[in-house]
Amino acid sequence: MTDPWSQRVMERFGRSADRYDGAAELQRAMARQLAERCRREAIPRGLWVDLGSGTGLLADDLEQLHPGQRVLRVDGSDAMLRRHKQLARTSCLDLNKPLPEWSAAPVLLSSSFVLHWLTDPARCLQHWFERLDQGGWLILAVPVAGSFQQWHQAAERAGLPCTALSFPAVDELLDVLPGAAVRHHRLHRFSRRAQRPLELLRPMNTIGAGSSRHAPLQPGQWRRLARAWPDTGTPTLTWHVLSLMLKR
Numbered sequence: 220m221t222d223p224w225s226q227r228v229m230e231r232f233g234r235s236a237d238r239y240d241g242a243a244e245l246q247r248a249m250a251r252q253l254a255e256r257c258r259r260e261a262i263p264r265g266l267w268v269d270l271g272s273g274t275g276l277l278a279d280d281l282e283q284l285h286p287g288q289r290v291l292r293v294d295g296s297d298a299m300l301r302r303h304k305q306l307a308r309t310s311c312l313d314l315n316k317p318l319p320e321w322s323a324a325p326v327l328l329s330s331s332f333v334l335h336w337l338t339d340p341a342r343c344l345q346h347w348f349e350r351l352d353q354g355g356w357l358i359l360a361v362p363v364a365g366s367f368q369q370w371h372q373a374a375e376r377a378g379l380p381c382t383a384l385s386f387p388a389v390d391e392l393l394d395v396l397p398g399a400a401v402r403h404h405r406l407h408r409f410s411r412r413a414q415r416p417l418e419l420l421r422p423m424n425t426i427g428a429g430s431s432r433h434a435p436l437q438p439g440q441w442r443r444l445a446r447a448w449p450d451t452g453t454p455t456l457t458w459h460v461l462s463l464m465l466k467r
């Protein structure tokens with residue numbers, strides 16, 4: 220059975236499926252980078268699976284850059300999977316659970332902006348790696364600890380809880396992997412600017428990524444948070460995103 224937190228996360232993404240592609244700029248940019256990185260390696264053909272595929276941004280880029288190779292698209296939200304192009308192969312699964320036994324071991328597992336939504340990201344990453352075929356590849360992008368420092372600072376200054384999601388630490392993820400498997404590893408910083416602090420959070424809500432484990436702030440508390448935001452002249456929000464490429 221899916222745990223209540225993950226159920227809530229997937230339902231919220233599902234309710235935003237129609238709006239996702241229009242607002243997921245960061246996810247789109249990262250998907251392109253991951254797919255291009257895959258093109259630079261001679262990844263064998265076989266079973267390629269995109270985990271937490273959403274509307275299919277990464278799976279579509281992978282297929283476009285590797286003509287003839289199909290990508291199985293896995294997500295826990297049916298509404299997200301219904302957005303995929305006709306004839307796409309999809310599978311609705313809870314990624315907190317072990318991956319199913321497919322007819323062959325996957326040669327490529329990809330995942331972008333998903334791992335941090337799972338209840339134990341490091342354990343899932345390790346499991347995904349172990350399920351690769353010998354010589355198979357895993358490519359991943361995940362926001363990590365250190366992201367949203369402006370939001371954390373504003374909450375502290377305003378004496379409010381920070382309702383941002385907590386992200387896994389880079390070391391926590393790398394520690395579960397054999398060092399020799401890491402073929403690429405980079406920390407990207409993306410900063411978004413807006414006229415007003417709370418506008419920085421809007422795209423996350425639009426794409427369904429606004430779930431929080433904390434009780435929601437009241438309108439007055441949001442106003443206090445906005446007033447306490449650092450650099451109110453040009454409010455900024457910074458993501459730290461880890462990209463990893465592993466070969467088994």
Ligand SMILES: C[S@@+](CC[C@H](N)C(=O)[O-])C[C@H]1O[C@@H](n2cnc3c(N)ncnc32)[C@H](O)[C@@H]1O
Binds near residue numbers: 229233276313
């Ligand atoms: C931010 S979206 C990323 C989608 C896509 N990879 C992209 O980069 O555009 C996160 C996706 O993870 C899925 N997801 C979150 N928790 C999940 C879980 N426990 N099992 C399966 N999918 C999950 C959501 O339904 C959503 O489609």
